[in-house]
Structure formats: C-alpha cells, structure tokens
Amino acid sequence: MTDVVHAEWTKVRTLPGTGWLLLAAAALTVAVGAAAANSVTCPAGGCQLDPAKVSLTGVDLGQAIVAIVAVTVVSGEYSTGMIRLTLAATPRRWRVLAAKAAVVSAVTLATGAVAVLVSVLAGGLLLGRHGITAAHGYEALSLGNGSVLRAAAGSVLYLALIALFSLGVAAAVRDSAVAIGVVLALLFLFPILSSVITSPGWHRHLEQLSPMTAGLYIQATTSLRSLPLTPWQGLGVLAAWAAGAMLAGALVLRFRDA
Amino acid sequence: MTTLAPYRSELHTGRDGFAQLLRAEWTKFRTVRGWVIGMAVALLVIVGLGALTGANSECGSQMGPNAPVLACPAPPTGPGGEWVTDSFYFVRQPLAGDGSITVRVTSLTGLYSTHGASAAEGGSPTAGMTPGVQPWSKAGIIIKASTRQGAAYAAMMVTGSHGVRMQWDFTHDVAGEAGTVSAASSRWLRLTRSGDTVTGYDSPDGAHWTMVGTATLTGLPSTAQTGLFAASPGYSVNTTSLGGGSSKGGPTLATGTFDQVSRQGAWPAARWTGQDLQGTMDLALSASAQGFTQAGNRFTVSGSGDIAPATDNTDSVKKTLAGTFAGLIAVVVIGVMFITAEYRRGMIRTTLAASPRRGRVLGAKAVVLAAATFAAGLVAAAVTIPLGEHLLHQNGNPIPPVTALTWLQVVVGTAALLAVSAVLGLAVGTLLRRSAGAVTAVIVGIVLPYLLATVPGILPVGAEQWLLRVTPAAGFAVQQTFKQYLQVNTVYTPGTGYFPLSPWAGLAVLCAWAAAALVLALFLLRRRDA
Numbered sequence: 001m002t003d004v005v006h007a008e009w010t011k012v013r014t015l016p017g018t019g020w021l022l023l024a025a026a027a028l029t030v031a032v033g034a035a036a037a038n039s040v041t042c043p044a045g046g047c048q049l050d051p052a053k054v055s056l057t058g059v060d061l062g063q064a065i066v067a068i069v070a071v072t073v074v075s076g077e078y079s080t081g082m083i084r085l086t087l088a089a090t091p092r093r094w095r096v097l098a099a100k101a102a103v104v105s106a107v108t109l110a111t112g113a114v115a116v117l118v119s120v121l122a123g124g125l126l127l128g129r130h131g132i133t134a135a136h137g138y139e140a141l142s143l144g145n146g147s148v149l150r151a152a153a154g155s156v157l158y159l160a161l162i163a164l165f166s167l168g169v170a171a172a173v174r175d176s177a178v179a180i181g182v183v184l185a186l187l188f189l190f191p192i193l194s195s196v197i198t199s200p201g202w203h204r205h206l207e208q209l210s211p212m213t214a215g216l217y218i219q220a221t222t223s224l225r226s227l228p229l230t231p232w233q234g235l236g237v238l239a240a241w242a243a244g245a246m247l248a249g250a251l252v253l254r255f256r257d258a
Numbered sequence: 259m260t261t262l263a264p265y266r267s268e269l270h271t272g273r274d275g276f277a278q279l280l281r282a283e284w285t286k287f288r289t290v291r292g293w294v295i296g297m298a299v300a301l302l303v304i305v306g307l308g309a310l311t312g313a314n315s316e317c318g319s320q321m322g323p324n325a326p327v328l329a330c331p332a333p334p335t336g337p338g339g340e341w342v343t344d345s346f347y348f349v350r351q352p353l354a355g356d357g358s359i360t361v362r363v364t365s366l367t368g369l370y371s372t373h374g375a376s377a378a379e380g381g382s383p384t385a386g387m388t389p390g391v392q393p394w395s396k397a398g399i400i401i402k403a404s405t406r407q408g409a410a411y412a413a414m415m416v417t418g419s420h421g422v423r424m425q426w427d428f429t430h431d432v433a434g435e436a437g438t439v440s441a442a443s444s445r446w447l448r449l450t451r452s453g454d455t456v457t458g459y460d461s462p463d464g465a466h467w468t469m470v471g472t473a474t475l476t477g478l479p480s481t482a483q484t485g486l487f488a489a490s491p492g493y494s495v496n497t498t499s500l501g502g503g504s505s506k507g508g509p510t511l512a513t514g515t516f517d518q519v520s521r522q523g524a525w526p527a528a529r530w531t532g533q534d535l536q537g538t539m540d541l542a543l544s545a546s547a548q549g550f551t552q553a554g555n556r557f558t559v560s561g562s563g564d565i566a567p568a569t570d571n572t573d574s575v576k577k578t579l580a581g582t583f584a585g586l587i588a589v590v591v592i593g594v595m596f597i598t599a600e601y602r603r604g605m606i607r608t609t610l611a612a613s614p615r616r617g618r619v620l621g622a623k624a625v626v627l628a629a630a631t632f633a634a635g636l637v638a639a640a641v642t643i644p645l646g647e648h649l650l651h652q653n654g655n656p657i658p659p660v661t662a663l664t665w666l667q668v669v670v671g672t673a674a675l676l677a678v679s680a681v682l683g684l685a686v687g688t689l690l691r692r693s694a695g696a697v698t699a700v701i702v703g704i705v706l707p708y709l710l711a712t713v714p715g716i717l718p719v720g721a722e723q724w725l726l727r728v729t730p731a732a733g734f735a736v737q738q739t740f741k742q743y744l745q746v747n748t749v750y751t752p753g754t755g756y757f758p759l760s761p762w763a764g765l766a767v768l769c770a771w772a773a774a775a776l777v778l779a780l781f782l783l784r785r786r787d788a
Contacts, residue, residue, distance in 0.1 A: 039717065060706065060710070061702065064706070065698070068694045068698050079602050175595075175693070176692075176693040176694040177591045177594050177598065177693035177694065177696075177697050178292075178591060179694070180693070180697045180698055181590070181591035181701070184587060184697070184705070185584060185588075188583065188701075188709060189583060189587075191713060192583050192705075192708075193307065193310075193311070193580060195712065196311050196315070196577050197310070197314050197315055198315040198316070198317070199316050202314045
C-alpha cells in the first residue's frame with residue numbers, strides 16, 4: 001500500500017499544473033477573504049456580524065480550485081490512457097482509489113491549513129481596522145477562541161472533504177468536464193433553490209441536505225441557534241456526500257472496464 | 259508528337275465554404291450521444307426545477323386545521339396593468355366636466371414609527387411615533403376617476419424632500435419646483451381638467467404659474483372625484499452586512515396644511531367628504547389616525563399609505579426559472595467539451611487540416627453550439643414559465659401581470675443567456691484546452707458572483723451591485739420583469755431581487771465577456787500548434 005501511495009504522490013508531484021492550482025487555491029482563498037473583510041461597512045457596531053465567517057469567505061472560491069485538482073487526479077489518467085497502466089500495476093483497484101484519496105486529502109489539508117491560517121490573520125487585521133473587535137462586542141477573531149478555532153480547523157476539513165467528494169464523482173463519471181460540472185452543480189444548486197422555494201419545510205430540508213450550505217455551517221461562530229443543524233452536524237452532511245461519492249466511484253472503478 | 263494529358267481525378271473538388279464547415283460541426287455535435295443527452299438534460303432540468311419550485315412555494319393562510327387555505331391576495335392593478343398600492347386620505351367632491359382646483363400648501367409635517375405596524379392596545383394609533391417627514395411623504399390635490407383601488411388619477415403634490423411633483427397613473431412622475439415647503443416658502447398647486455387631459459401647474463406666489471406636466475387619462479369619466487389628499491409610505495431601514503442583517507420600520511403619517519382653495523367648473527354646493535382609501539396589503543396606519551379638519555377655506559389633511567407602483571413583490575417569472583442555473587452548468591460543460599474533446603482525441607488535427615482557416619472553424623463551432631443551445635433554451639423557458647406560474651397560482655401565490663413584450667424578453671433572453679454562456683465555455687475551452695479548468699472558470703465566473711450577490715447578508719449592498727455590473731452574472735438581469743421607479747420609497751438591492759443593470763444591458767455584459775474570450779481564443783488558436 002505504501003508503494004501505491006508513493007506512486008500516486010509521484011504522479012501528483014510531477015504534474016506541473018498541480019502546484020500552480022494549489023497555489024492559486026490558497027491565494028484566492030486569502031484574497032477573497034481579505035476583500036470581504038475589507039468591504040465591511042458597519043454603522044457604529046449596529047450590525048450582527050460573524051467575523052470568522054467573513055474572513056473565511058474565500059473558501060467559497062478556493063473549494064472550486066481544490067475540486068479541479070481532485071478531479072484531474074482521476075480524470076487526467078482516463079484522458080491520457082494512463083489509467084490502464086496504473087490498474088495493470090495495481091490490480092486491486094480499490095487500493096488505487098484509496099491511495100489517490102490519501103494523497104489528495106494530504107495536499108488539500110496542507111494547502112487549506114496555510115490558506116485558512118493566513119485568512120484568519122488577515123481578517124483579524126482588516127476587521128480590526130473597521131472597528132470589528134472584541135472591545136465592540138464582537139466575537140474575538142483569534143485561534144485561542146474555541147469557536148474560531150473550530151471554524152478555522154473545520155474550514156480546512158471542509159476543503160479536504162470537497163476534494164474527496166470531487167475525487168469520488170470523478171471516479172464515477174471519468175470525464176473531467178462532466179465530473180467538475182456535476183460537482184459544481186451539487187455545490188451551487190442547493191443554495192439557489194433554497195433561496196426561491198418558500199415552503200418552510202422544503203427550504204429547511206434543502207439547507208440541511210446541501211453539501212455547501214450545511215458544510216459551511218462549520219464557519220459559523222455567532223447565532224448558532226438559528227442554524228438548522230449544528231456546525232459539526234453540517235460538516236457531517238458534507239462528509240456523507242463525500243463518502244457516498246467515494247463509494248460510487250469505487251464501485252464504478254471495480255466493476256467497469258477502464 | 260503527342261502531348262500527354264496529366265492525370266486528373268474523376269472526383270469533383272469539394273467546396274470548402276462556411277456552410278460546409280457548419281454542416282461538419284453540426285454532424286460532430288449531433289453524433290456525440292453524450293452532448294445530445296446533455297442538451298436534453300439541460301432542457302428537462304430547467305422545466306423540472308421550475309415545476310419543483312412552483313409546487314413547493316405555498317402562499318396563504320389557514321384559519322383551522324380543516325379550514326380551506328386562503329390564497330394570498332393580489333395587489334390592485336393600475337391603468338397600465340401593473341400592480342399598485344393605492345392607499346391615502348382623500349378629501350373629495352365630484353367635479354362634473356371640465357374645471358380646475360387651486361390651493362396653497364403652507365406646511366407638510368409627519369410622524370413615523372420605528373417599532374412595527376401597530377401601537378399599544380387601546381392607545382392612540384399615533385402613540386409613540388417620532389416626528390419627521392419621509393422623503394416621499396406627499397400632500398396635494400388630485401383628480402381621480404373613482405375611489406376604486408387602482409383607478410386612473412393625476413395629482414400635484416409637495417413631497418418631503420423631492421420638491422413639487424406631478425404624478426399620474428402610478429408610474430409617471432415629473433418634477434416641479436424644488437425645495438421643501440414651509441409657512442415662509444409656501445407652494446401653490448393647480449390641476450386643470452379639459453376632457454381626458456389634466457394639466458398640473460405650480461407657482462411660488464399664486465401669480466406666476468409654471469406648467470409642470472400634462473397627463474392624458476384615457477376613459478376618465480365625465481364626473482371625476484377631485485380634492486385634497488395626503489399619503490406617506492412606510493418607513494424602513496435595512497442594515498445588511500456580512501453574515502446577517504436587520505430591518506426596522508413601520509407606518510408613517512403625513513399632514514398637509516392647505517388654504518386659499520379656489521375652484522372653477524361645476525362643483526356641488528355640498529360639504530367635502532373625507533375618505534380613507536386603503537388596500538388590504540398596505541403598510542398604512544388605521545383609518546382612525548387619518549382624517550381632515552376644515553376651518554373656512556383652510557384644510558388640514560392627514561393620510562398614511564402611498565399612491566405608487568407596488569413594491570415587495572415576488573418576481574414569479576424569475577422564480578420559475580431558478581433551474582436556469584442547472585441548465586447553464588450543463589450547457590457550459592457541453593460547450594467546453596465541444597472543443598476540448600477534439601484536443602483529447604487528436605481530432606483537432608484532422609479538423610484543422612481539412613479547414614486550414616482556423617478562425618472559421620471556431621466560428622462554425624460557435625454558431626452550431628449557440629443555435630442548438632438557443633433552441634433548447636427557448637423551448638425550456640417557454641414551457642417552464644406557464645407551468646411554474648400555474649403551479650404557483652394553484653398554491654395561492656398572486657401572479658404579477660406581465661406584458662407580452664416582457665414575457666418575450668424573458669423567454670428569448672433566457673435562451674440567449676444559455677447560448678452565450680455555452681459559447682463562453684467554448685472560448686475558454688479553446689484557451690485552456692483543459693476541460694476541468696475551463697468548466698470551473700466559466701461556472702464559477704457566472705454562478706458564484708450571482709450567489710454572493712443575491713443571497714442577502716454575504717456581501718454589503720455596494721459590493722453586490724458592483725458584482726452584478728461587471729461579472730458575467732450580470733446576464734441574469736434579462737430574467738427580471740420588474741421595473742424600478744424613482745418615486746418609490748424602497749431600496750432596490752440584488753438581495754430583494756433587483757439587478758443594477760437593465761435586462762438587455764446585463765445580457766450585453768455577458769456577451770462582452772464571451773466576445774472578449776472568443777477573440778483571445780481565436781488569437782491563440784492561430785498562434786499555437788494544435
């Protein structure tokens with residue numbers, strides 16, 4: 001198994017695109033978070049504001065690039081025919097998927113940790129300039145604060161789960177364009193639908209089922225009671241989506257000719 | 259000596275015009291099963307999500323567990339067919355035939371509530387209200403076809419902070435003399451009726467008159483209700499910010515003081531009648547707070563409500579088309595694959611060998627893709643809107659009236675939106691040659707700004723409007739059926755469903771992105787080896 005992981009690591013490492021994409025993911029996450037924190041206009045402390053969620057807004061965009069990395073790890077092999085060589089070398093196919101999952105989650109966790117850490121620091125600095133500080137009654141934006149630490153660590157896990165979800169979808173549908181289309185549709189469609197469907201029951205269920213909306217509850221540090229799920233339950237919803245996608249991917253990989 | 263004729267093939271030279279290229283690209287498109295299925299999926303998902311939205315958006319109230327559900331009431335309809343709010347205090351007399359009314363307004367004051375619709379039980383309806391006049395509080399003179407809600411009218415008025423205005427038939431608004439009214443700086447107003455035409459004048463001194471506007475009220479009956487009025491729209495302050503927002507507000511009251519009332523024409527000798535015109539859905543104070551007093555030729559009129567196009571509506575046409583996003587993702591995937599599949603299979607080399615003028619290949623692909631997507635989008639939108647509105651109507655939602663032209667704008671606009679997005683996908687696919695990156699760039703470029711801008715509480719309003727002006731998401735403005743009016747006291751933000759750009763200007767922004775990407779793609783397609 002170590003050899004398989006090593007092989008996958010070599011493939012990921014030696015593709016020139018991967019590094020650039022991960023760098024872009026981190027840079028965009030930080031940039032969007034900083035822009036959001038810098039654009040806060042709040043008349044004299046009179047608004048309800050979640051400082052942690054604001055500084056981590058960039059994860060909305062960063063996740064899309066993490067999804068590209070994860071999808072290309074699988075779909076790239078299908079488009080070049082490399083997959084046949086890989087499966088000939090490792091006939092126990094689930095091991096290939098497991099090794100890919102391990103490598104992709106490791107690089108995403110590393111990238112995500114850097115991006116989230118810088119986002120929180122930049123957010124604290126910029127929000128402080130706009131008067132959003134603990135002294136004005138807002139949640140203190142420091143990793144020493146338990147709920148902020150949960151939001152930050154949870155966002156890193158969120159990115160890793162998005163990567164696993166995308167990997168599973170890519171293994172199931174193989175083509176990169178279709179795979180990324182399916183991933184982005186499942187991420188973005190739920191919030192759009194829940195914003196137009198007014199039936200309260202459906203609205204709530206759509207929010208609870210949505211991988212993106214529910215998953216990002218992990219970033220909430222204020223008014224947790226108004227959320228339809230607790231933060232960790234929300235991340236659990238995304239984990240269930242990721243597990244489902246990985247299972248579908250493993251089954252297709254196992255039972256369909258490459 | 260014999261000359262040998264060189265060998266010539268019996269086959270005729272094939273033509274290589276643009277029509278042949280189109281046919282070649284169309285053959286490629288229709289023979290890839292996945293793309294045809296994808297286009298069908300795009301169509302079905304738009305219709306299906308429209309039906310899902312319509313079927314699960316109930317509106318109405320139920321008195322008991324077994325009582326019938328009462329549908330939400332629809333606002334009254336104005337002369338132009340649009341929804342209006344028609345709620346004010348009217349001091350009136352019937353004016354038979356042509357005539358005029360002239361008044362002097364010496365003050366406009368007001369009260370507003372910051373704590374919701376109604377005051378404490380048993381207390382005065384204006385108890386606890388703060389003195390202050392709203393920007394669009396209004397008092398003046400009016401000629402109205404009848405006291406029916408939504409009846410045609412023309413009015414001259416002073417307003418809280420928009421000077422003298424002439425307004426008629428809810429949607430028309432013309433500015434007169436600027437400045438606020440006070441005892442030291444009073445305003446004279448005059449309305450003259452001649453047949454179907456009502457002309458408004460204002461004057462600072464009652465001697466020098468300026469014409470403000472002329473309204474033609476078709477079908478104005480020979481006897482029209484004419485007199486003084488006061489109205490004041492609801493007060494509301496919305497604080498939207500990241501991660502949350504708050505709003506507070508309530509009804510308001512405006513009081514106008516009039517004197518020097520003079521009339522010409524066939525007026526009855528009877529007393530003035532005071533009446534509170536009130537709709538069921540208006541944010542206005544109860545009738546007991548409104549009223550008028552008369553002392554000789556001096557009147558004081560207090561009114562609440564507004565005479566204006568209705569606000570706070572749900573754009574049901576746009577709502578039924580929520581599935582456009584799903585369809586858009588599908589057609590962008592097809593658009594990207596239409597070119598990246600050629601690179602992946604090496605087909606691009608055959609294509610470019612057969613047609614060395616590379617720009618024409620990209621042009622033919624764009625035309626075929628746009629035509630196929632446009633056709634699918636046209637069918638999807640034309641089916642979804644009536645179906646979704648039917649379901650919304652069955653669930654008790656009032657359906658805003660939409661003109662045939664607006665309906666056509668949304669159907670054709672939605673088809674164009676999908677077609678241009680697919681072409682943007684094709685162009686970005688040509689640029690990047692990588693499916694995953696191209697699909698993500700286009701979808702994230704269109705859907706993410708829309709999501710950030712329209713879900714309230716993620717970004718400040720300024721950033722929301724900026725996003726919907728410059729990003730490709732601006733194209734979704736084409737699905738909007740509501741107009742924005744200057745004379746309405748409401749905040750038009752993306753969060754409440756209003757785009758900063760007009761429908762076609764928004765689509766033009768998306769087209770500009772697609773055109774720019776296409777030009778860059780053309781440049782690189784010519785320069786790079788395939």
